[in-house]
Amino acid sequence: MPTRRRAVLILAVLAALAGLSIALALSVGSIAVPLADVLATLFGGGGGVAGDVVLNLRLPRALGGFACGALLALAGALLQVLLRNPLADPYVLGISGGAGVGAMLAILFGLTAAGVNGLAFVGALASMLLVFGLAHGEGGWTQTRLLLTGVIVAAGCGAVVALILSIAPEQKLHGMLFWLMGDLAQGGDPLLPMIALVAVLGVALPFARELNLLARGADTAQTLGVAVGRLRSGVYLTASLATAIVVTYAGSIGFIGLIVPHLVRLALGNDQRLLLPASALAGGSLLVVADTLARTVVAPQQLPVGVLTALIGVPVFLYLLARAPLARR
């Protein structure tokens, strides 16, 4: 069990790393801007082309990416507790599937970016309500039932997406594939995901100790004083909305929601009071770094950021898993 002081210390270090990752994202690119100039632009309002690039192109993308990464990691951590399953991730319950169907339809019919985002969000909400409604049937609410319903809805959505891909005209395929793999270039105003991030942290952190108990089993949590029914519904809605917002903003960026909570759990243990904020900071940083690489490694071409998150995350994860003490696995 971490003490409160240790938790604050760890979070301060992670916050510093997050700041570094954003500074890196602002400085690196087709026009290299030295860190000193980045800081001068941010705090002094330095002008010129470099200032313009930093303020109007890189800053929104970095902030939006950070918020999305943090939200995905939070949603993953919450769903792993809710389903008591270390393999759960934000997409396991079909939310990205529903969003994918909406987005593919929008691209197929040639809607604008706003239309794509709108339909993706509608699709995400629809699958979320569908899964929640079906899993809530008679006989209550078991993890298995929720998981199965989600997986099946996700599979159904996957089939619809594949169907649309196969009938779509060739010139639209590239955009569809990038959407499906996750792409921060299409993102708009980063304000929405940032507000969502603050809201999710604000809703989840007061219940962190309750979540610790929920992870140990619903009945035991109930007899230890947790209002399990309300907590579960709240966790489901919070995690689903967070995921829906990210998927709408940046497509389905894989892997962060699964791997970041595990990385943090391996390194720091499974106390949600530390795990939730630490996952948010680590998830945001990882996505910002991955996105910076995605737009610079083979510039001027851009890689889908989801590929980069996996390429960075997998070796780090396997390394930590191999050397972690058993208590953390």
Add this chain to the structure above:
Amino acid sequence: MNATSSSPLLETQALTVSIAGRAICTGLDLGVGAGESLVILGRNGAGKSTLLTTLAGLRPPASGEILLGGESYAALGPRQAALRRGWLAQHRDDAFGATALETALTGRHPHLGRWHWESASDADIARRALAAVGLKGFEQRDVLTLSGGERQRLAVATLLAQSPQLYLLDEPIAHLDLNHQIALLELFAAAARAGDGTGPGVIMSLHDPGLALRFADRALLLYGDGRAELGPVAEMLTAERLSALYQHPLLAVEVDGRTSFIPR
């Protein structure tokens, strides 16, 4: 606390519990006060666990009332209820690793405010609870590496750290060696005796009527068809009644002042 000194720790009024359309008990009136211990006996599937989970407020009864210190679960809310009764589950399943100390500390949850972290005194309580069940030195062991019996005793330690007024124990001595069975039953008996009639109450299900006779004041026999009998152990736990309960002839044997029941 005033309410609890006048009302029993747990009271049922005309309680009917059923599962899958089958009655487990009908119209049961039961009261358990401070320092009292009640044992529930019955064959597999007679409904011992179902009754205990109902008493713990985890599933609604078919009809009737369950009151903790005179108040219903709905009126108390989960947190206040957790200060009054603790429940030992029959099965344990850990999805994530955690140390034994962290696990025992979860028992302190109802005693802490929303933003409080476990204090040094909470950690002391958890350590003492671990020592009380013979798990001293296991503080940093991962629950996933414990044996079935050790995991069972850790669950009891968590319950001791919770320190409710009433313990609901679903087969507390399952998976335990003989020495630990007796140690555990004596632990709860000593706790109940402590404080001269203000100690916690205990309701537990057991499989050994000999141990029930030795460690409980009263017995509730569940026949599995809706019939239930309640009375002092000396009256309830006779060879004749138990033979009918288990539907197998039993022989009562007394050695050294302790009674044992042997299947014929």
